[in-house]
Amino acid sequence: MKTQALREVFGETLVELGAQYPNLVVMDGDLANSTKADKFEVAYPERFLEMGIAEQNLMGAAAGLSTLGLIPWISSFAVFLTHRAADPLRMLVAQTHANVKIGAAYAGLLTGYTGKTHQDVEDLAIVRAMPEMVVLAPADAVEARAMMHWATAYIGPVYLRLARDPSPVLFKEDYVFEPGRVIRLKEGADVALVSTGVQTPRTLEAARLLKKEGVHATVLHVGSIKPLNETELVEAVGEAALVVTTEEHNVYGGLGGLVAEVLSAHNPKRVVRIGIQDVFGESAPNEFLLEQHGLSPPKIAQRVLEEVR
Amino acid sequence: MKAYADLEALARKGRYLVLKTVHHSGAGHIGGPLSAMEMLIALYFNVLNIRPEDPLWEDRDRFILSKGHSAIGLYVVMALRGYFPLEELATFDKGNSRLQGHPDMTRLPGLDASTGSLGQGLSFGVGIALGAKLKGKTFHTFVMLGDGEIQEGMVWEAVNTARKYRLGNLTALLDWNGLQQYGWRGQGRGDRRDPWDDADPRQIFQAFGWRVREIDGHAFDQIIAACTEARAAAAEGVPTVIVAHTIKGKGLSFTEGKHAWHSKVPTREELEQARKELGIEGEEALA
Numbered sequence: 048m049k050t051q052a053l054r055e056v057f058g059e060t061l062v063e064l065g066a067q068y069p070n071l072v073v074m075d076g077d078l079a080n081s082t083k084a085d086k087f088e089v090a091y092p093e094r095f096l097e098m099g100i101a102e103q104n105l106m107g108a109a110a111g112l113s114t115l116g117l118i119p120w121i122s123s124f125a126v127f128l129t130h131r132a133a134d135p136l137r138m139l140v141a142q143t144h145a146n147v148k149i150g151a152a153y154a155g156l157l158t159g160y161t162g163k164t165h166q167d168v169e170d171l172a173i174v175r176a177m178p179e180m181v182v183l184a185p186a187d188a189v190e191a192r193a194m195m196h197w198a199t200a201y202i203g204p205v206y207l208r209l210a211r212d213p214s215p216v217l218f219k220e221d222y223v224f225e226p227g228r229v230i231r232l233k234e235g236a237d238v239a240l241v242s243t244g245v246q247t248p249r250t251l252e253a254a255r256l257l258k259k260e261g262v263h264a265t266v267l268h269v270g271s272i273k274p275l276n277e278t279e280l281v282e283a284v285g286e287a288a289l290v291v292t293t294e295e296h297n298v299y300g301g302l303g304g305l306v307a308e309v310l311s312a313h314n315p316k317r318v319v320r321i322g323i324q325d326v327f328g329e330s331a332p333n334e335f336l337l338e339q340h341g342l343s344p345p346k347i348a349q350r351v352l353e354e355v356r
Numbered sequence: 357m358k359a360y361a362d363l364e365a366l367a368r369k370g371r372y373l374v375l376k377t378v379h380h381s382g383a384g385h386i387g388g389p390l391s392a393m394e395m396l397i398a399l400y401f402n403v404l405n406i407r408p409e410d411p412l413w414e415d416r417d418r419f420i421l422s423k424g425h426s427a428i429g430l431y432v433v434m435a436l437r438g439y440f441p442l443e444e445l446a447t448f449d450k451g452n453s454r455l456q457g458h459p460d461m462t463r464l465p466g467l468d469a470s471t472g473s474l475g476q477g478l479s480f481g482v483g484i485a486l487g488a489k490l491k492g493k494t495f496h497t498f499v500m501l502g503d504g505e506i507q508e509g510m511v512w513e514a515v516n517t518a519r520k521y522r523l524g525n526l527t528a529l530l531d532w533n534g535l536q537q538y539g540w541r542g543q544g545r546g547d548r549r550d551p552w553d554d555a556d557p558r559q560i561f562q563a564f565g566w567r568v569r570e571i572d573g574h575a576f577d578q579i580i581a582a583c584t585e586a587r588a589a590a591a592e593g594v595p596t597v598i599v600a601h602t603i604k605g606k607g608l609s610f611t612e613g614k615h616a617w618h619s620k621v622p623t624r625e626e627l628e629q630a631r632k633e634l635g636i637e638g639e640e641a642l643a
Contacts, residue, residue, distance in 0.1 A: 107514070112483035112486055
């Protein structure tokens with residue numbers, strides 16, 4: 048299976064969008080060579096603003112700049128944008144419905160041996176709880192690019208959760224992003240697996256492993272954390288007796304919480320939440336971390352088998 | 357352009373309206389709006405290139421009240437300048453009002469920023485000034501900071517960035533009234549210690565490469581001259597800070613230099629005393 052890193056597609060798509068939108072500006076927090084926004088600096092040096100190591104100011108300045116009809120895309124790590132800059136994000140971006148696009152790179156567990164300081168596994172909870180915010184978590188490079196195109200055309204604040212390392216490409220090149228959509232990747236009657244971000248390809252793989260064991264899973268991808276078409280989610284889960292959510296995020300306040308909220312209101316059923324069990328991570332190889340937190344395909348499959356048998 | 361005598365009269369009326377509105381709504385701040393009153397009047401009547409009848413005019417100068425809790429002072433001056441009727445001040449802090457406890461740009465056209473969490477306005481101003489340069493706009497951006505507020509680290513991130521991008525089109529006014537909400541025990545210029553009695557903010561701005569001008573923040577000629585000079589020097593690419601020496605609660609015998617008047621609702625008697633001290637006539641009785 049073809050793989051591609053979301054950060055690569057982030058940089059390439061910024062360049063693409065820069066050609067399409069002469070008012071698009073990239074504002075970086077001294078990480079452009081990690082997030083790959085440096086590609087934009089090469090293409091459009093006059094529209095690349097290095098804001099240094101000062102994320103609160105970066106966030107606030109982006110909001111101010113957007114009032115002049117410019118479209119700032121922010122480049123930094125998720126952890127600095129949603130934690131350190133949470134206050135200006137809330138006050139100056141969300142509360143003013145600023146037209147600021149937040150490229151939150153290195154979200155989730157797999158941040159390249161940086162450890163718990165850099166692993167943002169609380170971002171979805173934080174940003175989703177802020178009114179006015181759109182929160183997106185693409186499954187692959189194709190969806191990331193489509194979301195960036197949609198976000199740039201949309202007027203208002205968007206948080207885009209990006210992962211560092213290469214992951215499998217699931218969608219075809221003609222994929223068009225629609226906010227709120229729940230995407231059914233696989234159909235099966237025994238269990239509904241719901242996932243977001245680059246955890247989705249792993250969840251799909253888990254479903255293949257389950258099939259070998261005679262368990263048939265529906266796999267749903269929720270790339271649009273907010274807004275979410277709740278009716279679509281309820282219908283997509285259908286009659287499945289068991290729902291299992293999987294995410295590179297704390298099980299508090301992330302996708303699992305979201306799915307439990309929606310189903311409890313419209314079609315209550317048992318929801319098992321696989322994810323970070325309210326602990327901080329550590330620096331280790333990706334495979335180790337995924338195993339540790341039960342997020343590798345075999346671990347997910349094993350957990351589902353325990354639940355259904 | 358208003359003559360100094362008119363500006364003085366406007367400042368007296370502005371002070372009275374601040375007290376009256378806070379008395380009426382039963383909440384709000386007094387000390388900060390009074391220390392900033394001359395600067396706000398000077399900006400809105402003589403300095404800013406604005407069109408109250410067209411508040412979103414693209415080429416207007418921008419003003420950001422970073423010390424957002426002084427909102428009532430800004431609303432009073434905007435009303436006096438004709439952005440909205442004086443009667444609307446009665447809606448301050450009431451449900452569905454455009455006059456929120458802290459400035460909300462999504463509700464009131466003419467507010468160039470939303471503020472209220474201290475230390476953020478200068479960053480917003482940096483973004484506007486940067487955007488203006490990118491778009492080839494020549495308007496000026498003014499940001500008013502409090503001397504308590506500049507304890508926030510984010511302010512210094514913005515100060516550093518403004519130098520880096522040579523934002524001569526950005527001017528900060530520091531309302532150095534020497535008191536914050538509570539502050540440190542001891543005697544300063546008011547009844548508590550001045551937050552900057554043991555370090556000099558002028559030197560800090562200077563070390564960051566800003567042009568520093570020092571004025572009496574209650575003297576209209578000095579305020580206007582400093583703002584005009586800052587605007588004229590914009591092309592030099594050096595951001596300016598106008599350090600304004602002010603008195604918190606200025607203008608009333610019972611509020612001057614008293615930290616307790618940071619946010620306190622004046623009684624009917626205090627309001628009446630303010631009316632007399634300020635020489636306000638013809639103001640209708642309060643409900």
